[in-house]
Each structure stands twice: as structure tokens, then as C-alpha cells.
Amino acid sequence: MKLLNRILAPIALTLLSGSVFADQVEPNVTELKAEFLQTQNAKGFSAEETQAFIDNAEFNQAVIDAMTKPWEAKPWHQYYPIFLTEKRLDAGLKFWKEHADTIKRASKQFNVDPQIIVAIIGIETFYGGYMGNYPVKDALYTLGFHYPPRATFFRKEFANLQELVKEENLDINNLKGSYAGAMGFGQFIPSSYRHYSVDFDKDGSRDLLNSPVDAIGSVANYFHQHGWQKNQPVALELTLNKALPATVKTWAGEKMHYKIADILSPNVALAKSMDIDISQPGLVIKLEQQEHDEYWLGLKNFYVITRYNRSPLYAMAVYQFSQELKQAYATY
Template identity: 30%
Template sequence: MISRRFPAWSLLCAALLPFHADAQESFARCLEELRGMAATHDIAPPTFEQHVARLEPDMAVIGLLDYQPEFRTPIWDYLAGLVDDERVADGRAMAVQWAGTLQDIEARYGVDPATVVAVWGVESNFGRNFGKRPLLVSLATLSCFGRRQDYFRGEFFTALKIIEDGDIAAQHLAGSWAGAFGHTQFMPSTFRRVAVDFDGDGRRDLIDSIPDALASTANFLRKAGWQTGRPWGFEVALPPDFDAGLAGRRNKRPLSEWVALGVRRADGSAIEPGAEAAGLLLPAGERGPAFLVLRNFDALYSYNAAESYALAIAHLSDRLRGGEPFRASWPTDDPGLSRVERREVQTLLSQLGYDAGEADGALGARSRAAVQQFQRGQGLEPDGRAGRQVLELLRKAYAER
């Protein structure tokens, strides 16, 4: 739930630091500095000694420090993998399984079940993908190397406080490289600020308690300004020669003004004019789908500070309610792939002799390298991207082998 960018120097640091003779010594000096700061963060010395003194750095996280797919992946790839038929079906099943809890959460926090389940699905695939990195290792490393060290030191000490308070045991506190954890991937400071004990066991636990995780998510959105019973926004169609310079999530104007400018819902129906403020979102430019986004979209945006992320949550929540895919097409001749199709890409690559790794639909570094090798063999630009064209070529190559 933080924003990250990815300049080339971060990759270089990731490659060199593990082999640098002074890296371990630098980390040890940094831990001494953190030890001296612990008391000012209300961390008892025994807690620090027990959980920190013998940590080893994980320098791989430095290379990930500025990387976030929300900012690098084409929007049609990003959404194709996050909002596919598989996740919609899983989300609907989870909404049924946890219906009573979700109803109680809505009654207390005013956030509807579909929105809460959508966050759950995007953040951890309904608890299947928490992340496996020990939080203290990642946060200690980020507190000592790279940029934003002050920020990560705050998260590091907050993670220690979570352990000290007894909410989550240290051995269970694992998650993403950046320190997010649990079913709905809270950073430690977010946990301390808004997590709730919804199951009544005396602990706030986003890892082993689904009720706590879902209720904490609803509490986050409520505090972010969620308006009960209001939509996040809706897809629209723009009139010919529309001035795209009016777009922008923050460039809000009353719905009545958008109506006067000729904006209509994507299904052709009129927008009910009113004073409610909306911004026009054009995530792929004026040739792609367009959306008027309202206050609840901003609440979703605050969860991860990326418009593509908020749109994924918003769209998945609509699909969970029975809504249809977007009406407008993305401006590309090579659409993105669902997770089923991404697993097919990985399987075909492996069957053709490429090292694509596990067929998990994630298309990580090994899969991208395998795609690059295949692309070179096909005379294509080896960008490592697996879209519809690569999938079709793989199917053809497998059939002809």
C-alpha cells in the first residue's frame, strides 16, 4: 500500500550490494543505530534484542524499492490479470461464504460487501498470496539501505510494536518485500492506526483472522471518506472532439457540468445531473475507456495511491455485483491475458523447452526471461511481455513441434 518507482540505479544496487564486502558491516552499524533509537519509539530493549539483534539483510528488496506494477504495466495487462473470470467467481464464492460477517461489517462501517471482497481479492487473492518475506528482515534492510529510510524506520519500529503488543507473533509476521502483510496487506503503521478486533478474541490479527482483516479494511475506507450507498463512479462515453485536457481525477466539476459537455454513460443513458463532484479518468488516454469517478474512488485510491489500482478494485466490485466488463476497448492490438491464459503461456514455454518457472500465472522474472528467449526466436522485439500475440504464437509453435 505504498507507491514505488524503479530507476536503473536501483537494479544496479540490487546486483552489487549482496557482493559488496562492506554490506554486512554497514548493516551491523545500522542495527546499532536502530538499537539506540528503539527507546524513543517505545520499544523495550528485550524486544529489540530478541527479534532484531541477529537479523541478516535481504538485499533483494533494494532492487524492488521503486518498482510498482501499477505504474509500469500497461493498464490492459494490469486489469486483465486482476479482474478476470476466475477472480470474479472466487470473489462471489467468498462473498457467500462470509456473508454474515460482511453484513455485520457493513452495518458497523458502512462499506458494502462487494467492495471489501474486491480489496481482499486484489490484495492477496483471498488469502492465497500473503507474501513470504519476514517483515522485520525486509523493513530492517530498507531502514538501512536505499532511499526513504526514515519512512521504513518508522514502519520497522511499528512492526516491533505490533509484536510487543501481542497482536501478531513475530514468526507469523511475513508479507511483501515492502512490509505489507495479511489478507488485505496493511503496512504496520496502517495496522496500528485502523486495524480492529472484529472477532472479539482480544487481538487485531490480519493474518489468521479473516473477520479482523475484512473489518479493518472497511474501517480504513470509512476513515478515508467512504460514502455509504454511493457508487465509486461509472464508465462514460465522450462526445466527438471532447477536450481531453479536462480529464484528471482531481480536476473535479459537478456532474451537471459533465452532462452539459455531452458526457453520457457508456450504455448511452443520460447521467442524472447534480452538484456531486466528479473527475474524468482516462487511464489509457482519450482513445480508451473513460470514467467519471466520485468520492468513493478517492477512498479506494488512498489504499495504494495508484489510479490503476483503484480502478481494479472498483471494477472488480462491480463485477462481483453482476456488472459487465467495460464497454469500450483498450487502445491496443495486443490485449492482456487472464491468469488462466498466463498459466497457459508458462506451460507452453516449459513444454517447448524454456525455463518459465512454476505455472502460477504470475509471470515473474523467470517467465519474462523465457518469453524474451521465445520472442528472439520468433524475430520479435524481446520485451518479455506476454500478451495475446505471444500466446497465439506459442500455441502455434507447440502445435507444429
């Protein structure tokens, strides 16, 4: 179970595979808590409410340990076998069949390919089977007040959690998730839960913890809001005759700034010839296999997947799993 909790992928989280917590200066927690109280007071919470919210959370060293050793730091040949399995594929086909009408409705309403919706929920939580065992309040408190590399980000998530609990009437003491505070079928962090979740089953609440219908609609909405282009390619394998030109670097989390015309050349070509608009944005993905490196051309949809989790390995696993699902479901 510990292994499975570690591979839950937090949504829209910049991974910190190179950070070393021991080299960071411990923040002044008292000052940070005072600032937090002021911030929440400006949002309408009383000092008593916010103080009780803080006091209800506890430091958890296991959260720090998990954050500093993410699975995405592994090479591709060790990473993808965790996710691309027959067991996950079978579960995905079963989930797709069981919720076919809902997935079709979400795909149409939000203009998102159905296989990407199913792939995300499968990669994140094995279709609700493994949603995480970390108390969300403790995870976000720990990272927000005791993890300098991302403390500002996670304090904002801790603040969003206080608002989310009030808005959705969640049981804070029984709210479990990943080590980064991501929750539910699709592993939404609090800010994403508040901004992108939808009441897709029309029962009056946005329940990503117990309602696969709400989760399906919410994942689709997340991708729609980040610019997913339905029925468009995601990534295309490249063939290199030589090393990448010095003018092109592999993608490392930055905004898309290359055009495909900047990447393709006589020495860098598509593995399968096809017509493509070379004026559109593109990026280069490097995948470490045991005996060689693979290079792929990532398109806008690939970048959209990285808005969910910024690791290129994660995005490639989602894409390849979605292709497996699409092909298998056609004959399921």
C-alpha cells in the same frame, strides 16, 4: 509463486514506477540505526530490545528488485487481466457466501458496501491464498535502511512493526508478507494494522493473518475511516469529443482539487447521461487500452480506494471487480 508475490498490493503505498535505485546515494546505515534506537527508546523500548530487533532482520535484494518494478507501471490493458478473472470471481463468490453474515455485519457497522470489502480481499491475497513469502522484518528493514527513495517511510513502518509485534504478540520470525511488508488477508502494513484493524470476532486479538472475520471487519473499518460513502457511485466513464482541456490533468496521486464542474464540458461528457452534483470533487482517470485510451470520472469513493493503494489502475481494478462481484452475487 514469485509472480503472485509481486502483485500483492501494499496498502496506502505510493508507487515508485519511475524511480531508479542505482541513481540514489546509499544512506549512512550506522547513523540511521542510531537514530532508530533513539526513536524507539522514546517509545519505551530499551536499547537492548531495539538492537536485538534490528539484528534479527537481514537485507534482502529481492525486496529492492520488486519495489523498483511494480506491476502498476504496466498499461491498463496488461494490468487488469491479472486481477479480473473468472477464477478470482468464483473464489470471491464462495468467500462472500461463506462469510455472508460477517460481511453483512461489517457493511452495516462501518457503512461500507459489501462488494468493496470482498473485492479488496480478493485483489490483495486471493482470499488468503497468497499472502506473500517475504519475511516482513527483512522487507521493512531493507526498505527502511537501504532504499533511499522511501527510507523514511519504511523506517517508520519498521518501528511500527516492533510495536505491533509487542501489542499483538506476533511471531516475528514467522511473519510473512509482501515485498513492502504488508500482511494478512487484506495486506495491512504495520501502521495500518495498528491503527485500523479490529477484533471483529471478539476473541481478544486483532488477527489479520489467520482470522478472515477480523480481516473483513478491518478492511471495512479502513474504508470507513477514510470516508467511504455507502451506496454512492465510484467512477463513471467519460466520452471525449476532443482532448482533455488544458485546464484539466489526469490524476497522478494528488489530493482531489477539481470539482466535477471543472471537468465536464461540451467536449467532455458522461458516457451515460445521469443527474450528478457537479459541485462535488472529481478527478480524471486515463486507462491505456491497446488501440485507444479510456477516460473515467473518479468520485470521492474512487479516491478512498486509492488510500489503500495510490495507483489509479489498482483502484479501477478493485472497483470493476467489485461490480462483477455485486452483479454475480445477486444471482448466486
